[in-house]
Amino acid sequence: MPAVQETVERVKRIDVDQYRYGFETLIESDKAPKGLSEETVKFISEKKNEPAWMLQWRLEAYRRWLTMTEPTWARVDYPKIDFQDLYYYSAPKPKKTISSLDEIDPEILKTYEKLGIPLREVAMLEGVEPKVGEEDPARRKIAVDAVFDSVSVATTFKAELKKAGVIFMPISEAIREHPELVQKYLGSVVPTSDNFYATLNSAVFSDGSFVYVPPGVRCPMELSTYFRINERNTGQFERTLIIADKGSYVSYLEGCTAPQRDENQLHAAVVELVAHDDAEIKYSTVQNWYPGNSEGKGGIYNFVTKRGDCRGDRSKISWTQVETGSAITWKYPSCILRGDNSSGEFYSIAISNGYQQVDSGTKMIHLGKNTSSRIISKGIAAGKSQNTYRGLVTAHRKATGARNFTACDSLLIGDKCGAHTVPYIEAKNSSATFEHEATTSKISEDVLFYCIQRGLSQEEAVGLVVNGFVKDVLQQLPMEFAVEAQKLISISLEGSVG
Amino acid sequence: MALLEVKDLKVRVEEREILHGLTLTVNEGEVHAIMGPNGSGKSTLSHVIAGKPGYEVTDGQILFKGEDLLEMAPEERAAKGVFLAFQYPVEIPGVATMNFLRTALNAQRKARGEDEYSTPDFLKKVREVSKSLNIPQDMLKRGVNVGFSGGEKKRNEVLQMALFEPSLCILDEMDSGLDIDALRIAADGVNALRSPKRAMVVITHYQRLLNYIVPDVVHVMSKGRVVKSGGKELALELEASGYTQFEAA
Numbered sequence: 001m002p003a004v005q006e007t008v009e010r011v012k013r014i015d016v017d018q019y020r021y022g023f024e025t026l027i028e029s030d031k032a033p034k035g036l037s038e039e040t041v042k043f044i045s046e047k048k049n050e051p052a053w054m055l056q057w058r059l060e061a062y063r064r065w066l067t068m069t070e071p072t073w074a075r076v077d078y079p080k081i082d083f084q085d086l087y088y089y090s091a092p093k094p095k096k097t098i099s100s101l102d103e104i105d106p107e108i109l110k111t112y113e114k115l116g117i118p119l120r121e122v123a124m125l126e127g128v129e130p131k132v133g134e135e136d137p138a139r140r141k142i143a144v145d146a147v148f149d150s151v152s153v154a155t156t157f158k159a160e161l162k163k164a165g166v167i168f169m170p171i172s173e174a175i176r177e178h179p180e181l182v183q184k185y186l187g188s189v190v191p192t193s194d195n196f197y198a199t200l201n202s203a204v205f206s207d208g209s210f211v212y213v214p215p216g217v218r219c220p221m222e223l224s225t226y227f228r229i230n231e232r233n234t235g236q237f238e239r240t241l242i243i244a245d246k247g248s249y250v251s252y253l254e255g256c257t258a259p260q261r262d263e264n265q266l267h268a269a270v271v272e273l274v275a276h277d278d279a280e281i282k283y284s285t286v287q288n289w290y291p292g293n294s295e296g297k298g299g300i301y302n303f304v305t306k307r308g309d310c311r312g313d314r315s316k317i318s319w320t321q322v323e324t325g326s327a328i329t330w331k332y333p334s335c336i337l338r339g340d341n342s343s344g345e346f347y348s349i350a351i352s353n354g355y356q357q358v359d360s361g362t363k364m365i366h367l368g369k370n371t372s373s374r375i376i377s378k379g380i381a382a383g384k385s386q387n388t389y390r391g392l393v394t395a396h397r398k399a400t401g402a403r404n405f406t407a408c409d410s411l412l413i414g415d416k417c418g419a420h421t422v423p424y425i426e427a428k429n430s431s432a433t434f435e436h437e438a439t440t441s442k443i444s445e446d447v448l449f450y451c452i453q454r455g456l457s458q459e460e461a462v463g464l465v466v467n468g469f470v471k472d473v474l475q476q477l478p479m480e481f482a483v484e485a486q487k488l489i490s491i492s493l494e495g496s497v498g
Numbered sequence: 499m500a501l502l503e504v505k506d507l508k509v510r511v512e513e514r515e516i517l518h519g520l521t522l523t524v525n526e527g528e529v530h531a532i533m534g535p536n537g538s539g540k541s542t543l544s545h546v547i548a549g550k551p552g553y554e555v556t557d558g559q560i561l562f563k564g565e566d567l568l569e570m571a572p573e574e575r576a577a578k579g580v581f582l583a584f585q586y587p588v589e590i591p592g593v594a595t596m597n598f599l600r601t602a603l604n605a606q607r608k609a610r611g612e613d614e615y616s617t618p619d620f621l622k623k624v625r626e627v628s629k630s631l632n633i634p635q636d637m638l639k640r641g642v643n644v645g646f647s648g649g650e651k652k653r654n655e656v657l658q659m660a661l662f663e664p665s666l667c668i669l670d671e672m673d674s675g676l677d678i679d680a681l682r683i684a685a686d687g688v689n690a691l692r693s694p695k696r697a698m699v700v701i702t703h704y705q706r707l708l709n710y711i712v713p714d715v716v717h718v719m720s721k722g723r724v725v726k727s728g729g730k731e732l733a734l735e736l737e738a739s740g741y742t743q744f745e746a747a
C-alpha cells in the first residue's frame with residue numbers, strides 16, 4: 001500500500017501536540033439540529049430514506065436510552081457529557097447520491113489522500129484487475145469504504161466483490177437494498193438494550209459498513225473502512241455489521257482518524273460480527289483518533305461496543321487491535337463462543353501517552369462444547385496516562401472442555417503513568433481449563449542505553465523496544481497494516497521520555 | 499594524533515565519587531589495555547565516555563578528536579565513532595538482531611549525513627562479517643541477544659563493532675565467559691579491525707587476552723585513578739604479583 005507508506009514517511013518528527021492527522025477539511029455540511037430528541041432520530045432516518053421498520057427500531061432504542069444511565073465502572077475519568085450539546089448527524093454537502101469517485105468533493109478526496117488512504121490509486125479508481133503477472137503483493141487490493149463524519153462517501157471495488165457474491169456497502173444502502181439481511185442480523189449480537197452507548201448508537205447511527213459473505217466464499221480481498229470525524233461538536237456513531245455465512249472467510253480492517261480540536265468529540269460505535277458454521281472473521285483495528293494535546297485538552301472519547309458471535313460450529317472470530325489514539329478509550333471487543341468447537345481470539349496493543357486513559361480488554365463467553373479462546377494483550381503506558389486491561393472469561397455449565405489462555409503484559413515508560421490488570425474468570429463447569437499470565441515491567445534504562453550507544457536516539461530506542469514488546473500482536477495484522485502500525489506506535493510514543 | 503584525551507576526570511554516582519581525577523590519552527592506531535581490581539572504576543570510565551545517564555562529571559574533561567565529548571548526546575558520540583562493547587550486553591526481546599543492526603547502522607549513517615545502506619549491500623556486509631566471526635545466520639534472526647550464550651553475546655558485540663567501523667573501540671571484559679576457541683575467534687575479529695586510524699581500549703582482568711590482542715600501552719587502575727602505565731610487559735608483571743603493589747593511597 002504505497003500511498004500509506006508515503007504518508008507515513010512524510011510524518012517526520014512531531015510531538016504529542018502535533019497530531020499527525022490534525023487537519024480540517026473545509027467543506028459545507030448538512031447537519032441535524034443540535035441535541036437529541038425523537039425529532040433528531042426521525043431526521044436521521046428520513047435523511048437516509050429508511051423504511052418504516054428501521055425508524056421504529058431506532059425510536060425504540062431512543063426511548064430505551066432515555067431510561068438508562070452512563071456506566072461508571074471503568075477506570076476512566078471525564079467531565080459529564082452534555083448529550084444535548086452535540087450534533088448527531090452531519091453529512092458533507094452536496095448530498096446527492098454518489099456513484100463514482102469522480103463525483104466526490106475533491107476536498108474530501110484530498111483529505112483521504114492526506115490520510116494516506118489509497119482511494120485514488122489507479123487500480124482502485126478504475127476498478128480494474130491488474131493484468132496477469134502484474135500482481136505485486138505490496139499493492140494487494142483492498143476494498144475501502146470511507147466514512148466521512150457520518151456518511152459513507154465511497155466504496156471501492158464494488159463490482160469485483162459483487163462477482164464473488166460478497167456484499168460490501170454502506171449500511172445505509174444495505175438497509176434499502178438488503179433489508180432481509182439487515183433485519184435478520186442487526187441487533188442480534190448487540191441488542192438495542194445492551195448498554196448506554198450501544199443503545200444511543202442504535203437510535204442515531206448514521207452510517208458504517210455492511211458485509212455479507214455467502215456460504216463457502218473466501219472474500220477475494222481485504223475489506224477496509226476508514227472513519228474520520230471532521231465536523232465540530234459532532235458525535236460519530238457508526239454501525240458495522242459483518243456476516244460470514246457457512247464456510248466463508250473475510251478479513252476486515254478499520255482505521256480511524258479525527259482532526260485536532262480543543263473540545264472533546266464523542267465516538268460511540270457498534271460493531272456486530274456473526275460467524276456461521278466453519279466461517280472465519282478476522283477483524284483488525286488501527287485506531288489513532290486524536291488523543292488530546294500534551295495538557296490533556298481535547299481528544300476523542302471512544303466508547304465502543306464490539307462483539308462477535310461464533311454462532312456456528314467450528315466458527316472462528318479473531319479481533320486484533322492497535323489502539324494508540326483517543327483521550328478516553330472504553331472498548332471490549334468480545335466473542336460469544338456459541339457453536340461447538342468455535343474459537344475466539346483477542347490480540348491487543350493499547351498505547352497511552354500524555355493524559356490518555358485506556359480501559360480496554362475483551363470478554364470471551366464460552367457457551368458451546370470444546371470452545372477455545374486466546375487473549376494476548378500488550379499495554380504500554382507512558383507520560384501521565386492510565387492503561388487498564390479488563391477481561392472476562394466465562395464458561396457456561398454446558399461449555400464442557402472450554403479452554404482459555406490469557407497473557408497480559410504491561411510496559412511502563414516513566415514513573416507518572418499507571419498500568420492495571422483486572423481479569424475476571426468464571427468457570428461454571430469443572431472441565432474448563434483457564435490459564436492466566438500477567439506481567440508488568442518498566443522499560444529498562446540499560447536496554448535503552450544499549451540502543452542509544454549504537455546510534456539510536458532516545459525516541460527511536462523507545463520505539464524499537466516497544467515494537468519488540470508488541471511483536472506477537474503485530475504479527476497478527478495484515479502485512480501492510482503491520483508496517484503502518486509499527487510506525488504509528490513509534491510516533492505515538494514520541495515525547496514520552498526524558 | 500590524540501584520539502581520546504581524558505583529563506583529570508572526576509565522576510560521581512549517587513553522591514559517591516567513583517573516579518577521582520583520572521587521566522588517560524589514547525592516540526590513533528594504538529591499543530591500550532586497562533587492568534585493575536573489581537570496583538576500581540573501569541566500567542564507570544567506559545560508561546562516562548559512551549555517555550550513559552546517571553553519572554555526574556564534577557571535574558575534568560574528555561576530548562574526542564579534539565572535541566568536547568561531554569557536550570555530545572550519546573547517540574551523537576556513537577555516530578562520531580565511539581563504540582562500547584558492553585561487559586553485560588542486554589537482551590531486546592522481539593527485535594530481530596538483523597533488524598537491530600540495520601536500524602542502528604542506518605541511524606549512524608544518517609547522523610553523519612551519509613546515505614542509508616541498500617538492503618543487498620547491507621546483507622552482503624553482515625554476511626561477510628558474521629562469517630568471519632563464526633556467527634550463524636540463524637542467530638541474526640533471533641531477538642537481540644535473546645537466548646544467546648555468554649560467548650555468543652560477546653561475539654555479537656564484536657560483530658557490531660566490525661559493522662559500524664568506529665574509530666574508538668572500548669571493549670569491557672570481552673574475554674569474560676569465552677572459551678578458548680571463542681576467545682581466539684573474537685580476538686581475531688578485533689585484531690582485524692586494528693588500523694592506523696582506529697584506537698582500542700581493552701578492559702580486562704586477564705593477561706591471556708593480551709596474548710591475542712597485543713597492547714601498545716597497559717594501564718593499571720585502582721580506586722578511580724590510573725596509578726601506573728607501561729608497555730605490554732606490565733600485564734605480565736601484574737599476573738605474577740597482583741595489584742597490591744599498585745594500590746593507591
Ligand SMILES: Nc1ncnc2c1ncn2[C@@H]1O[C@H](COP(=O)(O)OP(=O)(O)OP(=O)(O)O)[C@@H](O)[C@H]1O
Binds near residue numbers: 511516542
Ligand atoms: N549505579 C551505581 N550506583 C552506585 N554505585 C555504583 C554504580 N555504578 C558503579 N558503582 C560503584 O562504582 C565502583 C566502580 O564500579 P565499576 O563497575 O566501574 O568497577 P569495575 O572496575 O568495572 O569493576 P569490575 O572489574 O568488577 O567490572 C564500584 O564500587 C561500584 O559499586
Ligand SMILES: [Mg+2]
Binds near residue numbers: 670
Ligand atoms: Mg566492570
